[in-house]
Amino acid sequence: MTRKLLLLASVLSGFMLANPAISMAQEKLSGTECLAPAGAGGGWDFTCRVPAAQLMQKLNLIDGAMKVVNMSGSGGGKAFSHVVTTRNNDEKLIVAASAATATRLAQKVYGDYKADDVRWVGALGMDYGVIVVSKDSPLKTLDDLVQKFKSDPRKAIIVGGSSVGGWDHIKALLVAKAAGIKNLRSITYIPFDNGGKAMLEVISGRAAAFTGDASEVIGQLKAGEVRILAVLSDQPIPALSGAKTAKEQGYDVVGGNWRAFYAPAGISDDAYNYWVSAVKAVAGSPEWTALREKNGLAEFTSFGKDFDAFVRKQIENVAEISKELGVTK
Amino acid sequence: MFDQLLHGFSIALSTQNIFLVFTGAFLGTVIGMLPGIGPINAIAILFPIVLQFELTPSSALIFFAGIFYGSQYGNSISSILLNVPGTSSAAVTCIDGHPLARQGRAGPALAMSAIASFSGGVLSIFLLILFAPYLSKLAIDFGPAEYFVLMVCAFTALTSFSHGSFIKALFSAILGLAIATIGIDELSFGGMRRFTFGVEELGDGIDFIVVVIGVFAIGELFLYLSELSSDTVQKIAPLNKVMMSFKELKESFAGILRSCITGFLVGVLPGAGATIASFLAYSTEKKMAGASGKFGKGDLRGVAAPESANNSSAVGSFIPLLVLGVPGSETTAVMLAALITLGVTPGPTMLTDQPDMFWGVAASMFIGNLVLIILNLPMVKLLAKILLIPRWVLMPLIAILSIVGVYVLNGSEFDLLLMLIFGVIGFIMRKTGFPLAPLILGLVLGGLIEVNFRRALTYSYGDFSTFFESPISIGLWIITLLSLVAPLFFKVLKKGRTQG
């Protein structure tokens, strides 16, 4: 009885911002599994281990423990094709995803697989994109950087933690595109192993600007080593005090790295709704809110159909710019 | 500073933290002995426990540091005894460690590994405490051009692996470099697939551990089979003394010191890594020993150098992590991700925001190293007995350890096939006298050389003078030249002396 009450309470707390019509009347699933499409220690692994495995059990949304399985390969492509080809009806399975998943789908890194081949469950938070320069940089605003792109691209090399054509690169190019730059290839981007290393290139003055996520820059920002030229969010983010959004500066670019889940396409609507409400409950729980803020993730909740539409829209945008860039043909 | 260190000890010596360091070191050793899973998996697996018990960031990091050390030591155990290295840096320990074990000197080799790890670890902690803030500047100044030159410098370590034919050693190394180019190229638009020959799985490149376990462990298995019951049976000699002699310890000591400094400096650079540290230290010691050493055939100094270097590079890698918030290795990247989740903001402010963390960790490193040596020296005798297991259990056991280790790495059957192929390559290379160490060196350096070469040239828009611009690069070129010329010079000198 108390367990049920607890469940009810946790579900209710999740429903503060969610649709109360979805009921959790269905039996709780046991023997669930979260598939992390990369090795231990990365973002996808975290998404599986903490919000999914740990919080879903703690909030009593599933029966018993959730198993976390790591399957790395082809930037998540191996896990994607595994889900589509061999686990298509597995109702006990969810898979961690992020903006990188959508980027790679758009760029056909996963072969011919499409967003339709899975069901998009919901997102838990968003790490908004930022463009950052060193504290001594002559560039003061986003306009300055764009001018540099146009007038002297050799002195406007940008760096980031994702590969060429990856999400960090694309975010910077979305800004350039919004500024009307036609030849996107004229902008040089150099990839590094992670955002932290790339930022050292900016601090040392070797590169002009860094493109990455908010959570990556907060530390250096607090230490006064870097300045934010623009945040790619709708609203200014409180954690990045005083940083202007790209929108405020006249560039209509919003982008970030969301943390989310997808499920196999062949599962029943009941099972799908079950997972949607479970993710909703986690997203609304105080436990997740605290963790999310510690991780520098902004609030971003989008579930079920809305989230599906969101992912499709993003894939469309990325596909378009990738074509212009020549990443995909 | 002394006050702060004392304060650090008062943190590290709390009952909870001692317990954590102890458990971490123990779990790490056990996990490290199993190939394929290293500190990265251990930390990721144990992370939910950290959340469950609501450990403070300092305690969590103390725990992780214990795991990190422990697993490095555990790795050297399986490298020495079974020739199954679990990480790339342990592959260097295999070169002399396993021959020693075969000569019945597993005891001294293990003891030396423990002592060298301990000394390297403790000495580098002093370096950490004294120089951390200054050295972080070094990490910032090292750009792609400097990294490229550093890799070239490391590549000259090759010259010390060429007993017999230099051409063969060079070919091995370049084969290693070439294998490293297989896979999707992150620096080209759209990620060009190179040398994948249409095989989907090759897109991610070939995992280092797969090659290492393939050529060392599986290759060894085949080699053993090929000599079974013929006249040249290589029996593992009965176990002799457990400890090395005092003389041997004394001989190694200067090498441990040198290796510790090399390892530490390389560890500080977030783009280099423990394997390069081990190789550099090993080859330096080999050159220093000259003809007097039995390097490659079982020299205790050849175990001491890489073990000291890889432990001190582990300590060094905490500098960019704690001072700059930049992870230098995959392991520290996982630690950082864990710390972020605990509410630590990575970056230069970490030292002022969390002073307890830096000093607490430094102090607990002392304790962790102490715990490890206390835990492990008495174990040496017991561990060395593993070799007394009859070979018809031991050799199949190595096969099972390898296949499990390689499988859990990525959960891929394809990796098993690759491992098998590299086993055959390793076997043939041994039979035909191609040294294995340069292959591993090439493989480690391969990706790094290319990627930094191309990054640097992208910055300079194709201008090669970028490699000779900074004082750091020029200094490294000079070291490179010296390391090539010095052995020749010594030779000439010696000749002159014997003749005169």
Next chain:
Amino acid sequence: MLILSLVYCVSALSLDADFNPVNEKFYPFVLSVLMILLSVGLMIWPSAQATTWPNWKNFQRIAITFIAILLYSLVLQKVGFIISAGLLMAICMWVFEADLKWIAPTSLIIVVSFYVVFDRMLGLNLPAGILGFL
């Protein structure tokens, strides 16, 4: 060896890219040229080391082990870890001339303990295969 180098060189040259040091083609090409030079060098100055190839019996043993590991990799997913690794262990023990009566119990104990340690205790998944009900 020369053949290997040539294959590598040809595939390096067939990469679809401009020939520019910054590009993805230059570096592999340099490597391949070096490899070819070295292979030729080795033909001109062969090294003195004598190679002893295994006798026929040992060659068979190597082949059996090779095939056993190969089969293991192929059936692992379907049959599961315990059965396939158990068989592999048994074959390896047989190849190493183990006493026949020890083979079954030893391989069973070792393989099951590996399964328990890796899969159950460390949470690293080994395929359960047809023993999935365990």
